[in-house]
Structure formats: structure tokens, C-alpha cells
Amino acid sequence: MSLALVFGLAGCATASASIPGEDAITIGVKIDQPGLGRKENGVFRGFEVDVGSYIARRLGASKVTFKEVRSDNREQKLEAHSVDLVLAPYSITPDRANLVTFAGPYYVAHQDVMVKRGDTRIRTIRDLNGRKMCQASGSVSTERVVNGLGIATNLVPASSYSDCVAKLRAGAVDAVSTGDLVLAGFAAPDVQILNVPFTDERYGVGMRKGDIDACEKVNRAITTMYQDGTASRLLRKWFGSSGLKLVEEVPQFEGCS
Known part of the structure; x- marks a missing residue:
């Protein structure tokens, strides 16, 4: 299914109208990151699941999957038309x-x-210099530490951030470093976030290359989500008890290209 068909204006009375038979949107999310995206008993839950649902409905979709x-496979899933949008700490x-x-x-x-x-x-x-730090497959977070800051860590590969946190608990690594919303979802009595932020992580909605109209x-839709209070409500719902200082203003967009 092409987003151009879903969001196309041809034959549509308004931008939110959908072409019959093309009003379904499939969204790619993580299933192992508490707070952001998780699948429990067959149900997808999390901040990015809620944000994805909101965006899809604003775009006129009557069915969201x-x-x-x-x-490590977000781009491939988009290219293969397996998903139309990706919200997965991207x-x-x-x-x-x-x-x-x-x-x-x-x-x-x-x-x-x-x-x-x-x-x-x-x-x-x-203090990560010389320590064992987890490297989640497909993530760029470790590059910001090793290449961006020049810190000589000993990287230990893992399949995902849930795997990284499991390795941290087991003592196989000394630290996990990535976006604070990801870490906040794993917050527990036996682990802690240092609260020493050092980069910006601009989480975007990925789609097939060149779909500028969509x-x-x-x-x-994102602008409206912040203006109508939905973004604040969802951030507090999923991360209000984490201790993080949540940003509830509309982010500055990168521009579509």
C-alpha cells in the first residue's frame, strides 16, 4: 500500500478524506521497549503506539495496524511496503x-x-572510558559516544535495548547509553539513569523516500497533537513517573526532503 494513495488528494474532498479501500495504515514500532513500544498478550502498547494511532487518524485512516x-531493519520494512510509517526511536x-x-x-x-x-x-x-558498553544492533547511539566524544569503551553487541538492559543486570556490560525516553521505559529499582544528557535525539516518523506530501x-498532525494537549497527556501517561523533565512544546521540524 502506498502512502501516496492513502494521502492523495485526487478524488478527495478534503486532505483528511481517504480513497475507498486505501484507508488503512500500517505502522512499524518496537515490541520490546517499555513505555515506547511493547507487545503484551498480542496488544501493542506505548507512547509511540499512541502517537502513531493519533497521526494515522488525523490523516484519515479508519484502520491502523x-x-x-x-x-536494523526499519529501512528494509519501509522499502518492502511491509509498513507505511515507522515510529521506533528512529x-x-x-x-x-x-x-x-x-x-x-x-x-x-x-x-x-x-x-x-x-x-x-x-x-x-x-567514566565510560575503558568500561564495557552495550551496542544494540542498528543503533547509532554508541557511535555518538565512541566516535563523537572519542571515549574508548569496550563495545558488547546485543540484539536490542531490552537485550542490553538484560546484559546490564547480568553484569555482562557496565552501561547502556541511548535516548532518555528509551532508558526511562526500563527504569527499575536495580538500575538507574545518570541524568547526564549530552546529545539531542530527534525522533522522527520514517516513511518511504520522497513521499513529501505525506x-x-x-x-x-504532530503540530496539532501538541496544540490540542494530546502530546502532553501521552508523555505524562507513559513517562510522568520516570523523573525525566519532559518537553511538552512542539519540536522544531527538520523539513521534508
Whole structure:
């Protein structure tokens, strides 16, 4: 299914109208990141699930379907038309923007560090030097530490951030570093976020490359989501008890290209 068909204006009375038979949108989300995207007993739940549903409804879809994506297959899922939109902690980067079109961001998170509670060896990002840090497959977060900041960590590969947190709890790694919303979803008595943010993580809505019309419509939906109070409500619903300082203003968009 093409987003151009779903969102096309031909034969439509308004921008939110849908062409009969093409009013369904499939959204790719993570299924193992508490707070953002998780599948429990066959039901998808999380902030990005709710945001994706809101955007799809604003675009006129009467049916919204969710499918699992991973950090290492988001582009492939879009190219294969397995999903139409991706909301799966998808940080907007120049390299990724060469492969997909991004709307948004719908939230600007900040990269931070999670360690086992009581670990006094790591207090700042620089303390990761020489420590074992988890590297989730397909994620760019470790690059920001190793290449961006020049910190010589010992990278330990993992399939996902849920796998990373499991390795942290088991003592296989000393730290996990990624966007604070991702880390907040894993918050528990035995682990803690250091609250030492050092980058911006612009979470975008990924779609097939070149679908500018759909991108602009998604941006308008995101703007409305913040203006009508839905964004604030959803952020507080999923992360209000995490201790993070939540940003409830409309993010500055990157521009569709």
C-alpha cells in the first residue's frame, strides 16, 4: 500500500478524506521497549503506539495496524511496503535521511547513560572510558559516544535495548547509553539513569523516500497533537513517573526532503 494513495488528494474532498479501500495504515514500532513500544498478550502498547494511532487518524485512516520493526531493519520494512510509517526511536540523522523521508521530530529526547544502581564507578559520560558498553544492533547511539566524544569503551553487541538492559543486570556490560525516553521505559529499582544528557535525539516518523506530501501532512498532525494537549497527556501517561523533565512544546521540524 502506498502512502501516496492513502494521502492523495485526487478524488478527495478534503486532505483528511481517504480513497475507498486505501484507508488503512500500517505502522512499524518496537515490541520490546517499555513505555515506547511493547507487545503484551498480542496488544501493542506505548507512547509511540499512541502517537502513531493519533497521526494515522488525523490523516484519515479508519484502520491502523501495527507491526514489529527492529533498529536494523526499519529501512528494509519501509522499502518492502511491509509498513507505511515507522515510529521506533528512529533518530533523524543525515545518513538515514538519504534512505528514508522523515517527518517531525515528534519528540526530542537526550542521550543519557544507564548503570546498575549503586555503581559508583560511572558518574559521567567520561567514566565510560575503558568500561564495557552495550551496542544494540542498528543503533547509532554508541557511535555518538565512541566516535563523537572519542571515549574508548569496550563495545558488547546485543540484539536490542531490552537485550542490553538484560546484559546490564547480568553484569555482562557496565552501561547502556541511548535516548532518555528509551532508558526511562526500563527504569527499575536495580538500575538507574545518570541524568547526564549530552546529545539531542530527534525522533522522527520514517516513511518511504520522497513521499513529501505525506511528510507534510504528518508534520501538521504532530503540530496539532501538541496544540490540542494530546502530546502532553501521552508523555505524562507513559513517562510522568520516570523523573525525566519532559518537553511538552512542539519540536522544531527538520523539513521534508
